[in-house]
Amino acid sequence: MSVCARCHGSDILMGSTDIYRIYEPGRSREGRTNDLSAYFQQTPLEPGRTFPTVEVWEDGEPKGIGMLFRSMIDSRCYQEAEVRCFDCHNPHDNKQPAEPGILQASSVSDQYCTGCHEDMESDAMTASHTHHKTGEPGSFCYDCHMPKTLTKLATGVLETTRTHKMSSIPSPANTIRFGMDGSPNACTLCHSDETALWSADYMLEWYGEIAV
Numbered sequence: 001m002s003v004c005a006r007c008h009g010s011d012i013l014m015g016s017t018d019i020y021r022i023y024e025p026g027r028s029r030e031g032r033t034n035d036l037s038a039y040f041q042q043t044p045l046e047p048g049r050t051f052p053t054v055e056v057w058e059d060g061e062p063k064g065i066g067m068l069f070r071s072m073i074d075s076r077c078y079q080e081a082e083v084r085c086f087d088c089h090n091p092h093d094n095k096q097p098a099e100p101g102i103l104q105a106s107s108v109s110d111q112y113c114t115g116c117h118e119d120m121e122s123d124a125m126t127a128s129h130t131h132h133k134t135g136e137p138g139s140f141c142y143d144c145h146m147p148k149t150l151t152k153l154a155t156g157v158l159e160t161t162r163t164h165k166m167s168s169i170p171s172p173a174n175t176i177r178f179g180m181d182g183s184p185n186a187c188t189l190c191h192s193d194e195t196a197l198w199s200a201d202y203m204l205e206w207y208g209e210i211a212v
Contacts, residue, residue, distance in 0.1 A: 002036040004085045004094075009073075010066025011043040011054045012036065040073045048182075055151065058182030059174040065152035065161065072164035081116050083166065088112070105140035113141040113166075131206055138190060144170055147186035169211040172199035 003025045005012065012020055023034050049056040053066035062071040077083040088103060090096040101108030114121040120141075123134045132138030145168055148160040174183040175196035187199035203210045 001040075001084060002034060003091075005036045005040060005069055008069040008094075009036065009040060010064075011070050012039045013042055041070065043070075045070075045074075053152070057149070057184075058178040059171070061149065061168070061183070062163065062165070063149070063151055065150055068150055068161070068164055071150070072166075075165045076167035077116075078166075105137070105142035107135075110141050113145075131202075141166075143190065144186045147184070147189050149184050149189075170199070170203070171211045172196040172203060173210045176200060 002023075006020070006023050006025075019034060019036065020039070022028070023036070026034065028034055043054065045056050045060050045062065047056055047060045048058050053064040055064035056067070057063045062068070062074075072078050072083075072085070075083070085091070085094070086098060088098050088109075090098055097103045099108065102112060103109070110126070120126055120129055126139060127134050130139045130144070132143075137143060142162065145166050146162040146164065147168075147170070149163045150161045152159050152161060170186040171183065172185050172187055173196075175185045175188060177183065180188065180196070185196065185199065187202070188194060188196055191199070200210050
């Protein structure tokens with residue numbers, strides 16, 4: 001994980017963290033173990049921070065592409081289930097999947113999630129949980145729990161990529177509070193013609209509560 005964090009953990013303070021500057025994967029030439037885990041959550045998540053590429057949404061969630069690794073570290077899936085980068089990504093080319101289909105909203109990525117969330121393993125349970133038809137957008141774990149809320153300008157064009165905080169829950173209540181420009185949520189990212197209030201009503205009807 002430290003090898004991944006060395007490039008993808010941009011919220012690690014490069015200027016003041018000596019080990020970041022002299023880092024070598026695994027053991028250094030001097031035999032020192034280069035473990036960056038003590039710095040994975042070093043930078044406070046300051047709501048509304050605008051410093052590229054470690055921006056933060058108004059609700060305190062990671063926003064900038066430099067926070068992708070941080071979003072994963074903050075996830076309960078990382079902290080409690082030991083989900084790791086190389087479970088899904090080829091460690092030698094992170095744009096390639098560790099197995100075909102796992103980097104997409106698909107039955108393959110769903111199977112990875114239901115390895116722990118066994119109560120969601122059947123199609124019937126998935127449909128009753130997502131309230132979307134099995135196999136269609138909105139029915140996959142990725143759709144709601146890894147929405148595209150991280151922004152990047154690497155090509156000069158604003159793009160979005162998936163948060164890696166897999167334990168995130170859509171929060172239309174925060175969107176009502178901060179607006180889509182301050183707290184986007186999975187529901188209205190997909191249903192762009194609807195309002196956050198519309199989403200909140202459905203969350204309350206389906207789950208009996210609205211996440212904040």
